[in-house]
Amino acid sequence: MSRFTGLIPLALVRPFNALGGLLLLVAAMLPWATFLLNDGPFPEKSTLQYFDAPFELTGFRWHLLVFGVVALVTTFVPLRGKDRVLRALGWGGLVIGLVCGYFIAENGGGFGAITAADGASAFGSVVAVLGGLLLILGSMAKPLDEIPEWPTSLFGLTGMAARLEAYAYLIVAFAGVLWLVTQTLTAGGIGGAAFPYAGPIFLAFLGFAGGLLGALHGIGLTRWVSHLSEKHRAFSIIVLLACAFLLPFPFTGAGSQYWMQVAAVIGVYAATAIGLNIVVGLAGLLDLGYVAFMGIGAFVAANLSGAVASQVGLDLPFPVAALIAAVIAGIFGAIVGSPTLRVRGDYLAIVTLAFGEIFTRAAQNNIGELTGGASAIPGVPQVTMFGTAFNEKITLFGAELPSGVLYYFMIVLVVGAIMAVFANLKNSRMGRAWIAIREDEDAARAMGIRTGKAKILAFLVGAMLAGLAGAIFVHKLGTASYDSFKFLESVTLLAAVILGGMGTIPGAVLGASLLFVLPEKLREFDDFRLFFFGLALVFIMRFRPQGLVPDRHRRAELAGETAEGKPIETEEEQAVLEHEERGHAGPSAPKEDRA
Amino acid sequence: MSAAQHRAADTVLEASGVTMIFGGLTALNDVSIRLEEGRIVGLIGPNGAGKTTLFNCLTGLYTPTRGSVRLRGKSLPSDPAKVTSAGIARTFQNIRLFPNMTVLENVLVGRHIRMKQGPIASVFHGPVFRKGEAAARAKSRELLEFVGLRGVETEVARNLPYGDQRRLEIARALATEPEVLLLDEPTAGMNPQETEAARQLIFRIRDTGVSVVVIEHDTKFIFSLCDTVSVLVQGEVLVEGSPETVRDDPRVIEAYLGKPREEVEADVAEAAAQQQREDS
Numbered sequence: 001m002s003r004f005t006g007l008i009p010l011a012l013v014r015p016f017n018a019l020g021g022l023l024l025l026v027a028a029m030l031p032w033a034t035f036l037l038n039d040g041p042f043p044e045k046s047t048l049q050y051f052d053a054p055f056e057l058t059g060f061r062w063h064l065l066v067f068g069v070v071a072l073v074t075t076f077v078p079l080r081g082k083d084r085v086l087r088a089l090g091w092g093g094l095v096i097g098l099v100c101g102y103f104i105a106e107n108g109g110g111f112g113a114i115t116a117a118d119g120a121s122a123f124g125s126v127v128a129v130l131g132g133l134l135l136i137l138g139s140m141a142k143p144l145d146e147i148p149e150w151p152t153s154l155f156g157l158t159g160m161a162a163r164l165e166a167y168a169y170l171i172v173a174f175a176g177v178l179w180l181v182t183q184t185l186t187a188g189g190i191g192g193a194a195f196p197y198a199g200p201i202f203l204a205f206l207g208f209a210g211g212l213l214g215a216l217h218g219i220g221l222t223r224w225v226s227h228l229s230e231k232h233r234a235f236s237i238i239v240l241l242a243c244a245f246l247l248p249f250p251f252t253g254a255g256s257q258y259w260m261q262v263a264a265v266i267g268v269y270a271a272t273a274i275g276l277n278i279v280v281g282l283a284g285l286l287d288l289g290y291v292a293f294m295g296i297g298a299f300v301a302a303n304l305s306g307a308v309a310s311q312v313g314l315d316l317p318f319p320v321a322a323l324i325a326a327v328i329a330g331i332f333g334a335i336v337g338s339p340t341l342r343v344r345g346d347y348l349a350i351v352t353l354a355f356g357e358i359f360t361r362a363a364q365n366n367i368g369e370l371t372g373g374a375s376a377i378p379g380v381p382q383v384t385m386f387g388t389a390f391n392e393k394i395t396l397f398g399a400e401l402p403s404g405v406l407y408y409f410m411i412v413l414v415v416g417a418i419m420a421v422f423a424n425l426k427n428s429r430m431g432r433a434w435i436a437i438r439e440d441e442d443a444a445r446a447m448g449i450r451t452g453k454a455k456i457l458a459f460l461v462g463a464m465l466a467g468l469a470g471a472i473f474v475h476k477l478g479t480a481s482y483d484s485f486k487f488l489e490s491v492t493l494l495a496a497v498i499l500g501g502m503g504t505i506p507g508a509v510l511g512a513s514l515l516f517v518l519p520e521k522l523r524e525f526d527d528f529r530l531f532f533f534g535l536a537l538v539f540i541m542r543f544r545p546q547g548l549v550p551d552r553h554r555r556a557e558l559a560g561e562t563a564e565g566k567p568i569e570t571e572e573e574q575a576v577l578e579h580e581e582r583g584h585a586g587p588s589a590p591k592e593d594r595a
Numbered sequence: 596m597s598a599a600q601h602r603a604a605d606t607v608l609e610a611s612g613v614t615m616i617f618g619g620l621t622a623l624n625d626v627s628i629r630l631e632e633g634r635i636v637g638l639i640g641p642n643g644a645g646k647t648t649l650f651n652c653l654t655g656l657y658t659p660t661r662g663s664v665r666l667r668g669k670s671l672p673s674d675p676a677k678v679t680s681a682g683i684a685r686t687f688q689n690i691r692l693f694p695n696m697t698v699l700e701n702v703l704v705g706r707h708i709r710m711k712q713g714p715i716a717s718v719f720h721g722p723v724f725r726k727g728e729a730a731a732r733a734k735s736r737e738l739l740e741f742v743g744l745r746g747v748e749t750e751v752a753r754n755l756p757y758g759d760q761r762r763l764e765i766a767r768a769l770a771t772e773p774e775v776l777l778l779d780e781p782t783a784g785m786n787p788q789e790t791e792a793a794r795q796l797i798f799r800i801r802d803t804g805v806s807v808v809v810i811e812h813d814t815k816f817i818f819s820l821c822d823t824v825s826v827l828v829q830g831e832v833l834v835e836g837s838p839e840t841v842r843d844d845p846r847v848i849e850a851y852l853g854k855p856r857e858e859v860e861a862d863v864a865e866a867a868a869q870q871q872r873e874d875s
């Protein structure tokens with residue numbers, strides 16, 4: 001139960017919601033900036049220009065309009081989980097209003113720009129913020145409803161028919177995901193000089209996406225879809241791969257060389273984050289030097305690639321080189337992991353931290369002539385297979401795909417494979433042993449688990465995946481430099497895992513995407529972007545410690561929900577009561593113990 | 596004496612002269628106990644007598660300062676994982692489940708040493724792997740059924756009521772297919788009905804051929820359950836023998852039970868009557 005529950009009387013809920021929805025709707029129609037900013041008019045015709053075409057709403061104003069209408073309708077129709085929907089819409093509207101308003105005021109000369117100046121008024125952002133706040137307040141009157149459960153088949157079908165029905169839903173759902181991904185990637189354009197408003201537009205879009213997903217979650221839709229996709233796992237994977245495959249095609253809007261580049265980098269880091277997730281998320285071992293394994297993989301691959309600058313002078317085909325890179329990184333993983341036999345917790349973090357630092361310093365000093373030192377190993381050749389270099393443009397099904405698309409495809413496949421490895425490991429004897437160690441090491445040993453071996457294996461597997469990712473990374477980039485594998489990268493990866501949700505795949509991928517897209521999108525904030533970034537992390541950890549896509553187990557642990565996602569409070573109270581009763585009635589109360 | 600009786604008297608677990616010293620504190624002093632196949636041995640004694648410490652020595656969590664522990668004549672390694680593989684499973688006084696894993700997963704972890712899947716098979720999930728996994732799940736469900744946990748498979752362990760957590764811990768221990776099961780206060784915090792259910796459960800476990808050692812403070816429970824009882828006081832075995840001998844021993848009554856003799860006798864008489872009711 002939230003501390004704020006009961007802040008406003010129940011009777012005010014409906015007026016608050018209705019007014020909030022109305023304000024969002026009005027905000028969409030109002031102008032947002034009173035005058036032209038230095039960088040040109042604020043996008044979506046929001047600079048007093050709406051009078052030209054009052055009904056032609058696009059971008060964030062269109063999003064607000066949708067939110068407003070949905071909020072109004074939801075207020076007056078009976079709908080299970082509606083308070084969650086309204087709250088999510090409120091947050092979405094609030095974020096859009098705050099981001100745009102803040103940016104206009106900050107960039108365009110003060111408060112007058114978003115209120116009234118020079119005889120003109122533009123209250124869009126203020127009204128949007130107010131509307132959002134009202135909706136959020138309205139949801140605080142009483143504890144939130146339970147998220148409704150949906151039947152597997154909406155039409156009561158069984159057997160083959162139900163299966164086909166589920167397939168249809170999954171295709172629609174994944175198409176929606178594809179749409180959201182491309183919209184997110186392209187929202188605000190590339191940023192920098194080309195488009196000065198990329199940052200706020202992108203953040204405003206995130207507000208929209210968050211509000212939308214929150215609302216869908218509130219009515220139980222996302223849970224239902226994830227339940228369906230779990231039930232039809234093979235089919236979901238195929239559809240997901242197909243979606244990823246379709247992304248570079250021109251009709252998605254993300255099919256440019258630039259976005260292929262970004263998507264490929266995200267993929268590489270997502271793969272690495274999943275590997276790290278084995279070590280941190282499953283086995284519960286804090287690894288602060290993880291990116292070093294990626295670096296080892298990268299340098300091994302660079303040396304075996306036939307690059308002129310490499311002293312090894314070997315020129316192996318990429319798959320062989322990548323495999324060797326993974327194995328060598330894995331061996332280092334096992335070596336670094338071996339102190340885990342003796343040290344626990346914090347000490348292990350220090351050991352890994354030291355290892356990461358040793359790696360960077362060694363690479364910086366061109367250890368064994370293998371890393372090129374400060375001048376790096378430049379000129380790593382493109383991966384070439386079947387006579388096609390991976391950075392060429394290709395034509396597929398009559399559509400011209402941008403250059404870099406082959407790397408993208410390869411990385412999609414690799415990430416898919418790594419996801420499968422992770423999921424399989426997690427649901428195996430090995431994965432359960434790791435989780436058991438994370439949960440209670442002594443109890444795990446009492447179950448016959450050789451904890452030392454298991455931990456080293458976790459390090460080994462994680463390092464192998466990182467090494468593989470590093471090999472791809474270095475070919476894509478063309479240069480292997482110690483600069484790419486520093487402590488900050490390790491921390492960012494760790495943040496990706498924690499942010500997305502420990503122990504889950506979508507979590508790691510989402511975390512990696514956010515962490516590597518956000519800096520791209522927020523270029524104009526320069527050094528401030530790291531600051532925003534840190535701020536966002538702090539907020540997420542405060543309000544959603546289980547991560548964005550939490551593991552069933554973690555959710556239970558950190559968010560006070562049961563495995564099925566029901567709030568735990570009442571059950572817990574019950575259990576405590578029962579326990580106390582028993583403690584008194586029983587022959588002896590349990591005593592503390594050292595075993 | 597028939598062959599069956601002969602085997603029933605085989606010694607499964609034997610600790611001899613176990614001494615455990617923590618710094619200046621002698622928690623166990625020259626303790627010897629013997630467990631015969633298919634028997635239930637009780638271990639009682641006041642708080643801090645060293646009962647749990649003895650369990651820790653038997654399972655390799657502590658390495659005894661002196662003395663030896665033998666399972667079927669072979670001395671045990673001082674590594675809990677290896678001891679479990681050798682055939683000793685235990686529960687903990689302060690329940691130690693894997694709190695955020697589901698009920699079924701907890702038991703599956705118990706199957707760890709009985710499964711053969713290596714890392715490679717775990718990555719690829721081939722047909723052999725799947726067969727092994729399905730078998731492990733079937734066996735785990737069977738064990739949950741056996742200890743009386745139904746319909747909670749997918750619940751996370753920490754959400755179970757207290758008594759169910761104790762039962763789950765027993766199911767998890769049984770999943771390792773032990774020869775010897777060590778139960779540390781299995782009924783602590785349970786109400787009378789649950790305690791009785793636990794007693795029946797321990798009998799059923801014994802009937803499957805597992806030998807059991809039980810630590811408990813509830814003397815009525817112990818005397819009606821065990822074949823022999825050892826009384827541990829200040830790290831030493833004070834008395835050892837059948838429940839009747841132990842409860843009649845004046846030293847026990849004075850040193851441990853601390854209640855008037857009549858009260859103890861009433862407890863025992865009641866337990867005996869209960870036993871009779873069951874037998875008839």
Ligand SMILES: Nc1ncnc2c1ncn2[C@@H]1O[C@H](COP(=O)(O)OP(=O)(O)OP(=O)(O)O)[C@@H](O)[C@H]1O
Nearest residue numbers: 591594617622641642643644645646647648649688
């Ligand atoms: N690891 C340890 N280090 C130091 N002293 C210990 C340790 N473990 C146990 N002891 C001490 O050994 C003595 C016996 O403790 P033990 O837990 O075995 O008692 P117990 O018979 O199980 O008592 P209870 O009925 O309260 O569970 C206690 O004095 C305890 O403080």
Ligand SMILES: [Mg+2]
Nearest residue numbers: 593646647688
């Ligand atoms: Mg104890």
